[in-house]
Amino acid sequence: MxxxxxxxxxxxxxxxxxxxxxxxxxxxxxxxxxxxxxxxxxxxxxxxxxxxxxxxxxxxxxxxxxxxxxxxxxxxxGRRKHLFLADMDSTMIGQECIDELADFVGAKALVAEITERAMRGEIAFEPALRERVMLLKGLPESIADEVVRERLTLTSGGPELVRTMRAHGAYSALVSGGFTLFTARIAEMVGFDEHHSNVLMVEDGRLTGEVAEPILGKEAKRANLERLRQARGLAASDTMAVGDGANDLAMLGEAGLGVAYRAKPAVAAAARMRVEHGDLTALLYAQGYSIKEIARG
The missing domain is CATH 3.30.70.260 (ACT domain)
Incomplete structure (x- = not known):
């Protein structure tokens, strides 16, 4: 070998x-x-x-x-993978969407602190999400358009990563503990085949402060990887996943190549690969792609 x-x-x-x-x-x-x-x-x-x-x-x-x-x-x-799953917040984009929403109700610092603790694995993800979503009650659903337009940035190399893998026959999914209000938009912008995340409850055009159950957490991320792998008849070694937080650990552990991107310490220590200096094209080079093979926009 x-x-x-x-x-x-x-x-x-x-x-x-x-x-x-x-x-x-x-x-x-x-x-x-x-x-x-x-x-x-x-x-x-x-x-x-x-x-x-x-x-x-x-x-x-x-x-x-x-x-x-x-x-x-x-x-x-076997370095080139045929199935790719990715986290969204602080991975495919540079921000945490829930923190940006909280800024509109003057609670960004509080929510960001809870987010950080949850991503480090210091508190359970599901109750932490419910607690943060409660603070968003009353925000207009349309605020998501402004957040995407004015506050979110795609991570360098992300679109190239997804386009290149898809061009070589791989299937891609954005799997997030965030919200469909954002994953639908980001998945389309980057080029993912499908997306999965949590649903914020809305009544008369405003957020109710509740999130639909069951919450998509770390086990659901892993389950999506298994489902998509089995549907395509792939071996675990044919898969790759990337994320940064504790709720990504099960998914990263299940993947043939689990990648921690600018990750929290516990995630970086557990993942098979960690990216601390490169951008997301690092995941292409790890598969042996050359710069000539990278698909540009």
Whole structure:
């Protein structure tokens, strides 16, 4: 079994130069010549297994200390995935939608604190969501249009990630503990095949302060991954998922490649791959895609 070590930096801050590649090669067993996936941005180095992939990754990170590079070590075969699931808030977009809604009722700081604790796994997701949604009572449903238009930003590399995987036959789903008011819009903007999230209850055009049950939490995210995988007759190794919070852990653990993106510490520690420096195109380079294969808008 041969392994491939992939080094990835941010497209706007290329960091993979001759020095980085040499330091990486010194940390690997019988390294082959690097294969550049994107000049200065991403490279593969095939090597022999002299320990568990996670142990080799740790060695690489130590060797590359001070260089803003993400690393992942995997088997060379089967890297390209056929099913992709993604979290939305703080993953495919840069914000937490519920925090932005709370700003309209003067409760952003309070709600953001609860959100942070829930994403760190310090409190249970479901009751924390109900508590936050209660504070939104009375907001017009149409406020979602303003939030999407004025406050939300797509994460760098996200549209390219989804378009490229779909162009190569993969199926994609946006699975969020947020709300359909936003996932419907973001899924269309990014190019996902389907989306799943929670439903805010509305009466006479205004939020009632309630969320429809059952709440889509961490087990529902995992269940969606299993459902979509089984429907397509795929092995677990054919799947990839990305997220940042504690409610993503079950989904990330179920995926063939679970990726923690700018994640909370417990999530970063548990995920198979973590992205701390690159953008979402890192998930393409981890699959062995080259820059020439990336689908642009």
């Amino acid at each position: 041969s392994l491939v070590a992939t080094l990835i930096s941010h497209p706007d801050r290329p960091a993979i130069d001759a020095q980085a590649l040499a330091r990486a090669a010194e940390a690997l067993s019988a390294p082959q010549a690097p294969v550049l996936l994107a000049a200065g941005i991403a490279a593969d180095i095939a090597c022999e297994p002299d320990g568990a992939p996670q142990a080799i990754e740790a060695r690489l990170r130590e060797a590359l200390a001070g260089i803003p590079v993400d690393v992942v070590v995997q088997e060379g075969e």
